[in-house]
Amino acid sequence: MPPASLHSLSDPHFSADTAAWLAAIVEDSTDAILSKTLDGTITSWNAGAERLFGYSREQAIGRPISLIVPEDRLHEEADIVARLRLSDRIGRFETVRRTRQGISVHVEVTISPLRSADGTIIGASTIARDIGDRLRHANEQALLLGEMRHRVKNLLSIVQGLISIGSRRADDVQTFTEQLTARITSLAAAQALVLHSEDGSEGACATLGEILAAVMAPYESDGIALADCDAAVGQHAMTSLALLFHELATNAVKYGALSNPEGSLRVEITADREAVSILWRETGGQRSESPQIGFGTTLLQATLRGLQGTIDREWRDGIFATRLMLPCDALAR
Template identity: 30%
Template sequence: MSETKDIIEKIKGYEKRETELKLDNAELRQLIRALTLVDEKSAVLNSIIESSDDAIISKDLNSIITSWNASATRIFGYLPDEMIGESILKLIPLERHDEEPKILSQLRQGLRVNHFETQRLRKDGTLIHVSLTISPIKDNYGNVVGLSKIARDITDKKLMQQKKDEFVSFVSHELKTPLTSLKSYIQVAAKKTSDEIFLLKALGRAEVQAKKMENMIRDFLNLSRFEEGKISIENAVFDVVNTLDDCIADALVISHKHAINYQGLASCKVNADQEKIAMVITNLISNAQKYSPDGGDITVSCERHHQMVNIKVADKGLGISTENQKLLFQKFHRVETEKTKLIPGFGIGLYLVSTVLTLHGSQIVLKSELGSGSEFSFELPAG
């Protein structure tokens, strides 16, 4: 009997162990599933961090960097091995080192720093503008154990804002100058109504100044409309030679220093937006006048090649260097040399020309050599 009892106890022991093993296996499977989920979430998080356009950096409470993503390398120029274990002060200009203790103090309190705009140093020593968002990293007990920083490079944004401010200031000045002259001519003309010769000259100068201001305001408004997507192309068949004649007549009001010669067809129909093409031609002739400060002939031509019409504006002015030709059609770009620094303008005329022609499915072609003048040309479909 005792042997039977022992066997029964052993069987019960085996059954108990089997039950425990089943429970252990179930817990193990749950643990494996949990670990798999953690790994998957970690992989997703790492993928997001590495594919982010922003620099994502973590550091401890002593400002020592503990992680460094791919965009941090792209923005700051340092490889992870060069920065992990280093102080974040390596990226902070000396005159801004006092920012770090202030940031740490705020984060130690569990507070987040949002969109803090400052400057940081790249590996090559250049300064860049960044927007920082810094969050505390907490353990399971709510204690701050580290910091996570997202740095966004806003250098281009800052430069654009600076250019915009300069642009507004420049436009204000450029509009004020012809307006002041216009008022002066009108005031003096009003006092000398008996002197017909002076009156005619004064009114002629007033017209020139008014035309300059009109052109600047037109370009300014067109730029705003293009950027807001409010400009559309309305094609129609018209005689482009008549448009060229009108643009030349308007240009001669602005400057009598230049002879503007027309060469080519007496009549030529094109299919395009007449108002926008007039703006293109006006800008090209105006540029030829401005960048030929010593005068000289300007030649406007119109020729037909099969189903396309070629329009050119050529001058014998200052010419444009190869380096400047690459940037010439960018917004706000101006050729800056000793000879051009006194030439008025705010760098949007050729940008508008290029944009209008692109909308027409065309493009501006430039041939120029420094000191030997410039030739701008484009093509439109024949009407």
């Protein structure tokens, strides 16, 4: 609805029917449309203005335009009046106005001069459109893109580290490829849980038990018993925790309980307000007489440092036990 239509209502060449038609268009507009004198007194106020600013027509007409202008924006009105007196049409601009409830609303405003029959400028017409949703969506999109860049950068850094160190440790290309693929699959499982926890679904919350189950799914067998745990795991800790469980599982497959068809693995979890204790118990594996510090061990140590956790290992009576202690506040990050 162009501002000129408000001007047209006072044009003597228009019939009463035309004036009524134009007035109906203004009244039914979803935008706030109002007019004011040069001294800032409100002279008209449509239904859109009532909805946007919360004042009825009776409450607004005859009041100063400062009724809806925040104190820190009053300088805009002085500039607008000065430009109107010079016959300027003030193009579209974004600003802030105030509702009856004292709430600031972001609006897009267009202001045009109103003239009398002899061409004298007697006031101004204003069209204001609420752009709050548009700005919120733009801000949300910017935050989302920033978060995506951050996550992609972190994941690429992890993968680059896996490639760099793994290539120096692997005995052959096939072994390196298999290990790298398994670790990336483990990361994918953790990221799937991150997305699920953010989709807004009821009950969508990643827990320690869910991460353990997701990482161990490829090794599922009758000899594996996994405890559940509803301790919350934050987005930043998910990747580290997935890598940690994957390395323990990989070692169990290569040397430990899962390398023996008759072996068994049991994971027990206890938690209190301060920390989570994870007991990884393997039965039926082989004890290494000369353990070497390989990439898996290095990765475990680095992951635990990131989680501020500790690890203790013990071989006794055919049972290889690994105990992890992880602070709850580090897990929740």
